[in-house]
Amino acid sequence: MRHLDPTILVVVLGAAALSFAQPHMPGWVVYLLQIAIAASLPALGCMILLRSGLLSFGQGLYYFIGAYGVALVHAHLGISDAFLGILAGAAASILVAGLVGFFIARYRGIFFAMLTLAISMVVYGMAVKMDLFGRSDGLNVPRLSYLGFTPSRAWAQTSLFVFCVWVWAVFGIATHLYLRSRFGKLLTAIEDNETRVEYLGWSVRHAVHINTIVAAVLGSAGGALAAASARYADPSLAYWTTSGEFVFIVLIAGQANVLAPLFGSVFLETLRTYAAAFFPDEWQLVLGAVMLAIILFLPKGLGHLFALAGRALRPRRATAAPIEEDRT
Amino acid sequence: MTRSRPAAPVLECRGVAKSFGGFAAANAIDLAVSEGEVVGVIGSNGAGKTTLLNIVSGHLKPTKGKVFFRGEDVTGVPSRTLARKGIARSFQVPQLFPTLSALENMMLALSLVAAPRKSILSRFDDADLATAARDALDHYGIADCADSLVSELPQGVRKLLDIAMATSAEPDLVLLDEPTSGVSSEEKSDVMQRLADRFAATGTTVVFIEHDMDIVRRYASRVVALTDGSVIADGPPEEVFAHATVADVIVGEPLPEGDA
Amino acid sequence: MNLALIILVDGISYAGWLFLVGIGLTLVFGVLRLVNIAHGGFYAIGAYVAAYAIGAAASYGLGAGPQLLLAFAGAVVVGGLIGFLVERTVLVRLYDHPEVLVLFATYALFLILEDVTKLVWGGASLYAFQPRNAFGTVAIGSLSYPVYDVATVVIAVLVALGTWFVLNRTRTGRCVTAVVHDREMSAAMGVNVSAIMTGTFVVGSMLGALAGAVTAPKIAVSPGIGVEVIVLAFAVVVIGGLGSIGGAVVGALVVGLARAFATHLFPDLAVFAVYAVMAVVLAIRPYGLFARPVARKI
Ligand SMILES: Nc1ncnc2c1ncn2[C@@H]1O[C@H](COP(=O)(O)OP(=O)(O)OP(=O)(O)O)[C@@H](O)[C@H]1O
Ligand SMILES: [Mg+2]
Numbered sequence: 001m002r003h004l005d006p007t008i009l010v011v012v013l014g015a016a017a018l019s020f021a022q023p024h025m026p027g028w029v030v031y032l033l034q035i036a037i038a039a040s041l042p043a044l045g046c047m048i049l050l051r052s053g054l055l056s057f058g059q060g061l062y063y064f065i066g067a068y069g070v071a072l073v074h075a076h077l078g079i080s081d082a083f084l085g086i087l088a089g090a091a092a093s094i095l096v097a098g099l100v101g102f103f104i105a106r107y108r109g110i111f112f113a114m115l116t117l118a119i120s121m122v123v124y125g126m127a128v129k130m131d132l133f134g135r136s137d138g139l140n141v142p143r144l145s146y147l148g149f150t151p152s153r154a155w156a157q158t159s160l161f162v163f164c165v166w167v168w169a170v171f172g173i174a175t176h177l178y179l180r181s182r183f184g185k186l187l188t189a190i191e192d193n194e195t196r197v198e199y200l201g202w203s204v205r206h207a208v209h210i211n212t213i214v215a216a217v218l219g220s221a222g223g224a225l226a227a228a229s230a231r232y233a234d235p236s237l238a239y240w241t242t243s244g245e246f247v248f249i250v251l252i253a254g255q256a257n258v259l260a261p262l263f264g265s266v267f268l269e270t271l272r273t274y275a276a277a278f279f280p281d282e283w284q285l286v287l288g289a290v291m292l293a294i295i296l297f298l299p300k301g302l303g304h305l306f307a308l309a310g311r312a313l314r315p316r317r318a319t320a321a322p323i324e325e326d327r328t
Numbered sequence: 329m330t331r332s333r334p335a336a337p338v339l340e341c342r343g344v345a346k347s348f349g350g351f352a353a354a355n356a357i358d359l360a361v362s363e364g365e366v367v368g369v370i371g372s373n374g375a376g377k378t379t380l381l382n383i384v385s386g387h388l389k390p391t392k393g394k395v396f397f398r399g400e401d402v403t404g405v406p407s408r409t410l411a412r413k414g415i416a417r418s419f420q421v422p423q424l425f426p427t428l429s430a431l432e433n434m435m436l437a438l439s440l441v442a443a444p445r446k447s448i449l450s451r452f453d454d455a456d457l458a459t460a461a462r463d464a465l466d467h468y469g470i471a472d473c474a475d476s477l478v479s480e481l482p483q484g485v486r487k488l489l490d491i492a493m494a495t496s497a498e499p500d501l502v503l504l505d506e507p508t509s510g511v512s513s514e515e516k517s518d519v520m521q522r523l524a525d526r527f528a529a530t531g532t533t534v535v536f537i538e539h540d541m542d543i544v545r546r547y548a549s550r551v552v553a554l555t556d557g558s559v560i561a562d563g564p565p566e567e568v569f570a571h572a573t574v575a576d577v578i579v580g581e582p583l584p585e586g587d588a
Numbered sequence: 589m590n591l592a593l594i595i596l597v598d599g600i601s602y603a604g605w606l607f608l609v610g611i612g613l614t615l616v617f618g619v620l621r622l623v624n625i626a627h628g629g630f631y632a633i634g635a636y637v638a639a640y641a642i643g644a645a646a647s648y649g650l651g652a653g654p655q656l657l658l659a660f661a662g663a664v665v666v667g668g669l670i671g672f673l674v675e676r677t678v679l680v681r682l683y684d685h686p687e688v689l690v691l692f693a694t695y696a697l698f699l700i701l702e703d704v705t706k707l708v709w710g711g712a713s714l715y716a717f718q719p720r721n722a723f724g725t726v727a728i729g730s731l732s733y734p735v736y737d738v739a740t741v742v743i744a745v746l747v748a749l750g751t752w753f754v755l756n757r758t759r760t761g762r763c764v765t766a767v768v769h770d771r772e773m774s775a776a777m778g779v780n781v782s783a784i785m786t787g788t789f790v791v792g793s794m795l796g797a798l799a800g801a802v803t804a805p806k807i808a809v810s811p812g813i814g815v816e817v818i819v820l821a822f823a824v825v826v827i828g829g830l831g832s833i834g835g836a837v838v839g840a841l842v843v844g845l846a847r848a849f850a851t852h853l854f855p856d857l858a859v860f861a862v863y864a865v866m867a868v869v870l871a872i873r874p875y876g877l878f879a880r881p882v883a884r885k886i
Contacts, residue, residue, distance in 0.1 A: 055688040055691060109687050291696035
């Protein structure tokens with residue numbers, strides 16, 4: 001390791017700081033952060049798919065699977081271990097995304113978006129009718145234990161929060177390493193020119209397939225955290241508007257860095273909290289209006305503001321050819 | 329057939345045909361290219377030259393006929409597999425990654441086709457990879473543009489970058505689609521000389537499509553002339569250029585009366 | 589024998605509805621190259637306007653015919669107006685944006701339209717069954733079938749014929765076809781592309797609203813009806829091939845019959861029938877029955 005990657009440093013320090021700050025934060029902030037952390041993982045999945053120009057309107061499916069991983073492992077096996085719950089969801093979503101990927105990996109653009117949406121809606125339609133998933137009411141999720149350690153009632157909240165934070169840290173860092181690898185660059189290259197990628201000896205379809213599986217695992221991890229935080233899992237997690245919120249998160253935060261979806265998610269949850277206070281019945285209206293405003297005026301997302309600020313502060317690189325500001 | 333005889337040509341097309349919804353872009357093309365040959369493919373616009381490369385490099389499946397690479401039947405094998413088997417191909421319209429810099433394009437080429445598959449998870453942003461890429465660009469004289477975005481490069485540089493990326497993996501067979509089009513006329517022979525030197529040094533077999541007949545005369549050891557998807561002449565340059573139809577239709581300078 | 593008839597009649601009736609729902613979506617895609625998720629919003633608005641108009645007309649003592657006429661006209665006018673506003677204020681600024689952003693913008697519009705409908709009409713369901721009941725039933729073979737449902741199919745056929753006529757037999761229609769074929773070329777030939785695009789979006793919105801209005805007397809008009817419809821409509825037009833009118837007809841028939849078949853023979857699978865058909869069709873023809881992908885020249 002030559003020098004420490006700033007993103008990894010920020011994630012580790014941030015996670016440590018949050019872990020220690022938890023007892024001093026008001027309950028609603030803790031809850032808001034937990035939900036934001038959970039939702040940012042499927043959003044991260046959307047982000048890595050977007051690297052190849054693929055917009056998924058169906059990440060909710062894996063959010064759903066992750067949540068039910070925790071709920072079903074408890075309901076049927078009596079296991080309330082957090083790690084096993086996450087693993088169960090991850091295994092199931094690898095399976096599902098592995099199968100679904102054969103079908104959708106060849107589609108692009110609108111087709112990819114609408115097919116992912118359709119698939120998650122099929123699962124939603126199935127789940128609301130099946131007792132296994134508790135029909136439209138969903139299932140309850142127990143208080144979790146962690147590798148045999150069951151925190152006392154007083155510490156349950158803290159334990160869960162710390163768990164969420166570090167699960168995010170692990171997945172965030174893993175995704176960061178994934179994106180900065182050669183495969184990560186290949187994913188970006190796919191959007192630019194698939195023909196060239198194929199002529200460079202790599203199957204675009206396999207790469208997309210693998211990426212949908214990785215995105216699915218991220219989504220399911222988020223779902224497990226969401227279910228553990230809300231203490232229940234219900235089919236609406238697979239509903240397309242849930243998936244829409246994940247894309248919204250990426251849209252507002254941009255896709256420059258794995259931390260972007262986390263900021264986007266915190267922004268969304270904060271917005272939701274305030275909207276609930278001031279416009280209790282017009283949440284979709286608020287969401288839609290904010291989205292439209294960002295698309296119209298800041299098409300690269302709020303995160304782009306940071307990037308622009310950073311570029312303004314950083315001294316220009318002394319290279320032979322000037323770097324254009326605008327890459328599109 | 330996977331058993332390869334020692335004398336099998338590097339590339340062989342047997343009766344290769346391609347039609348696009350009834351329109352025949354290639355008709356029963358027979359072509360065998362041996363080790364170390366430099367074959368120039370000529371033909372007017374729409375003669376089917378690119379189509380032939382598309383088929384040979386695995387981008388298109390032929391409607392009829394078979395393609396062999398070193399004696400192995402590779403008909404319908406996708407381009408990604410052929411790329412790994414050693415068939416490299418440049419494009420008439422450069423196929424690049426426009427949102428990346430020239431250096432990143434080259435780095436990506438080196439880390440994909442020219443590296444073992446398992447290295448795919450190692451870091452992209454790597455000093456050794458960058459150095460190797462810079463060297464590869466330097467080889468084609470475009471290292472100055474390394475840090476520019478591809479979308480801002482002049483056509484000639486793109487063309488060279490496209491060739492540099494295609495040939496990054498020491499291929500056995502190189503297919504070049506109009507390597508000098510878009511390159512300024514002063515640089516044309518420079519570019520071609522560089523390519524010829526490089527492939528002569530490694531004994532690489534080359535098939536190149538070219539509209540500039542001077543370049544073809546100078547660099548091809550053999551010329552194949554296509555018209556309406558069929559081979560009308562195939563042989564040493566002098567012979568093919570002496571062919572009446574070639575001179576008339578492709579070169580555009582009909583032979584003097586009685587000279588055929 | 590009777591079952592076969594039931595399946596056939598049900599299937600065709602459902603297909604008529606599906607076509608009405610899908611035609612606007614496919615038309616807009618053909619000309620504007622965007623999948624308009626807000627189409628579901630126009631459908632919902634149409635249904636609400638219609639239910640409201642039927643209620644209002646009934647309270648003035650008008651008969652079933654005038655009730656429906658008012659309902660359809662009201663839905664089409666309101667849908668068209670909103671469509672015009674949306675295209676002129678939002679979409680027109682986005683045509684040179686990446687596909688993904690435009691798709692998302694229509695999603696945002698859909699969310700806004702949904703809540704606006706809820707704000708205007710409240711969260712409770714509206715019922716407008718009177719006209720459908722008033723028309724009674726008709727005997728088809730041994731079946732007795734609601735006249736209104738047969739009329740739905742007739743409306744669908746009329747809309748299909750009308751669309752075909754406008755596209756193939758009028759000057760404007762030929763301009764639209766030209767824009768679908770090649771936008772730049774049509775612009776170069778003097779076609780007012782931006783007017784065609786606005787016009788198509790308005791017509792697409794009207795058709796979406798009309799589909800909602802036609803459906804209103806058959807359902808409880810309540811929040812959320814637009815969502816299901818957009819997914820279904822997408823399935824239908826994707827099976828036929830996005831942007832193809834003939835494809836929408838065939839897609840609607842295929843899905844309609846498949847669903848009727850499943851409903852009567854394998855009721856548990858009815859939900860999946862649509863998606864199963866879509867998956868099979870796309871597995872064989874990745875871009876639908878009547879669309880072919882344009883190969884990129886290299
Ligand atoms: N994917 C395709 N679909 C339909 N027709 C095609 C396709 N590719 C090529 N053609 C047609 O096949 C014919 C041969 O095309 P090709 O590109 O091989 O010509 P070429 O000899 O390379 O010409 P040029 O010198 O202009 O590059 C042309 O008429 C072209 O329009
Ligand atoms: Mg060509």
